[in-house]
Amino acid sequence: MANLKDIRKRISSVRSTQQITRAMKMVSAAKLRRAEDQVAASRPYSEKLQSLLANLANRVEASSHPFLGEGSDAPVHVLLITSDRGLCGAYNTNLSKAAEAFMASEQGEGASLTVCGRRGNDYFKNRSDRVLTAHVNVPGGVSLELAREVSAEAARLFTEGDAGSVYLVYSEFKSAMTQIVRTRQILPIDRGEASSQQDGDGVSAEGDDEATDYLFEPGAEVLLAGLLPRYLETTVYQAMLEGAASEHGARMTAMDSATRNAGEMMDALTLQMNKARQATITGELMEIIAGAEALNG
């Protein structure tokens, strides 16, 4: 049986771990709120952009811009968005596994990979030689600049024919408890998707024939050519923001259960310590009584 001193030492070490996990939970909760605000703040832009795109895309031929085409038979390119920091439960593992499974599937044969986030990069570093670029420990975390850089890179691979299509693997933020891993095609841009989403929110915009009377300045095709890369950027940016929110949510949940587990462990250890203390006292009493008995006898 462990002696009293050892148990006390363990209790105090569990207690300091608990203090850390509790602090991390608080920090994540605050960061989560900020990340959620950012997701909400970027939504009006992407919704509007999407409705403009749907509007324009139906007006021009698919062949007018490479992003709207069919893609080619070249291998796919996967864009994986993970976090730089760990201690957030299964968040990064789930994402990395999903990307790995996708690349192992028939569709993902020969796929190349771009990783955002140190965790995802660490996962693939020793497993795969198909990582083209990794954006690791980017100062400032998620930013529009980073999203622009990443999407420009993907667009370049696509237009130069090195990638037949581009998929995004990211985590959709549902709540602090639930994050859903999503695999989504971002290039070529699916015109059907753009217009169907338009139908969902755009009753007022498309309600009558007025939308057909747009005056374009410059022409629709020129506008579309500028709009498509922006749409791509926004998609990537939003995925990154959702990813950041998911990361903080996952960390908050993980740290919450870690704090709880530490509490349970402390209770169990305290019980054990009390038992040990009791046993020592009993043992000492027995000795004293036995000694007294011996003297009397």
Next chain:
Amino acid sequence: MSLRLRIVTPERVLADTEVSELTAPGIAGEFGVLPEHVTFLGGLDTGVLSYTDANGDKHELVVSGGYAEVVDDTVTVLADSAQPAGEIDAEVAARDRDQAQAILDDPAADTAATEAALLALKLAETRLGVS
């Protein structure tokens, strides 16, 4: 009669307000919007966007690139970046200008960097112009 103006950037919604008129820097030249404007979609250049709100106060913003859409007296400006005149830091803008100028002066810089620097220079100078 008034217009509803929404200025949206990827990072935030900058304005959602009633205005009586606005002037924006279009790719094909500056344009003004008054109530009952024709349904319109235009590209934006780097420049100053100004509008007069319902109280008659004039506001100025520096926008860089993006789109302006006018439908049913609602103007939606989707800007790559937008900064109200009051938020512009002249020192930062001056530093950006000097940085961009340095790249332009560097004969070794490649085309992409030069193009980016040209845009940055224009943005910084516009910002300095309003601040």
